[in-house]
Amino acid sequence: MAFILETLFTHTECFSQRRCYAAARRSEALTEPLVSKLPSGLLVASLENYSPVSKIGLFVKAGSRFETAENLGVTHILRLASNLTTKGASAFRICQGLEAAGASLSVTSSREHMVYSLDCLRDDFDGVIEYLINVTTAPDFRPWELSDLQPRVRIDKAVADQSPQIGVLEKLHEAAYKNALSNSLYCPDHMLGKISVDHLQQFFANNYTSARMALVGLGVSHAALKQVGEQFFSTRAGAGAAGAKAVYRGGELRVQSGGGLVHALLACEGAAAGSAEANAFSVLQRLLGAGPHIKRGSNITSKLSQGIAKATAQPFDATAFSATYSDSGLFGVYVISQADSAREVINAAMAQVTAVAEGRLTADDLTRAKTQLKTDYLMSLESSEALLEELGVQVLSSGAYSSPQSVIQNIDSVTSGDLVKSQASRFSSKILRLCSEDE
């Protein structure tokens, strides 16, 4: 104790000798994202974060939900075809030009959107943006390049087959929806090699129009981005083909594959993104438990884990699953268990869910869940990839960006009554769906 006091005194002496003056804070206005809509329908959004690296993303409403029965798998091919020859630059030139500038171009696609994102140094913006423009507005689908793409499609599918999580999610959507959202992110087996140049061109013409695109930038000036948008991305007019409204249906799908683990996903229809109930479902997800917060911990805050731990001593994992799309959503529990304890585990998980549905939750649980949701959201915005995605998806779906503060307020306004109500309306209609896979 004496030792500590001694060190305290020496420290204060030290400070008075060094005279540390804290610098007065210059009040720099924190920048807000700017969103503007061009006459062609293109949405341009940018956030100036004074970073030396620019991140530009083009979000297109061209996800796998817009595939039709004739061209299933076309988005998978488009995703892989993003580096192929375009009308302005050959494949070689795109690759070498980006590498020479130290930039990178990547494509991600979800069920709703196709996202092309370009990272580059801020000064290289003018030189490197032409590659993004070429890839997204003027691809030249060459038949021989497409046939050279087939091995890559197969590798993608083989890698996806290795992961049971991806398999369960794909099967979930297949069983849950009749159309649109039931399309898989991967090319189905019967379409391998059958996606032709015509399919690609038609899908491209129908879906890659200016009104369905949003050009988003981090670390770029809004004026520069708007100019690029006006000059290059506004040439394709038209609203494109309207996607079908996703129709939810219940169902059950089991995939036997031999092995010791069962991956089961039980879900019901959730809320569409942006609706009032979506926040309720997200809070509910955190309430039930959405992944451990401490590695290799006992997941004390997860109701699912605690409930199932009482039912079985064998290893298991359970999280609440929630997915939201523009006109629909899914909510449920994803359970991984040993093959022989599957019944107990799934029953225990459902018991927990019904417990919450009947309102047996404490105020502490609710505040904890809300805090966890808020923290997760704000933490995710710290990374530039997630920020770009959040900005792009919000702008594309609603035309405006709601600041983190307003999102936090919406989360705070969720009451336990909301949770019970949303649960009751969904679960009472008893459209439950189980996708299980004996791994």
Place this chain on the structure above:
Amino acid sequence: MSSTVCPRLSPAGSATSRLLVGFRKWYYNACGFNKLGLMRDDTINEDSDVKEAIRRLPEQVYNDRMFRLKRALDLSMKQQILPKDQWTKYEEDVYYLEPYLEEVIHERKEKEEWAKN
């Protein structure tokens, strides 16, 4: 028989261009491959650029090429030529490989140019 040998400087229909066309037709027939039913691009020497261009041909064009080559090989084995009405005419000769070949050469030059710097 390349079209770059004599670039057409005088407008079509004038005396010199008719002379040139006449010369070209005579040269085409003198070459003799049309008597075997071949087109000019069937006879091109297959180096690596040409091989790549042939790989890129659409299926129908490629099949036609293979048929003509087979027929010509068969005729040359039998030391025969086609009857006169089946010879390829100068007007019907299509330079089908040229666009693909140009593209291949352009790509190769781009790679070489890039490797230089």
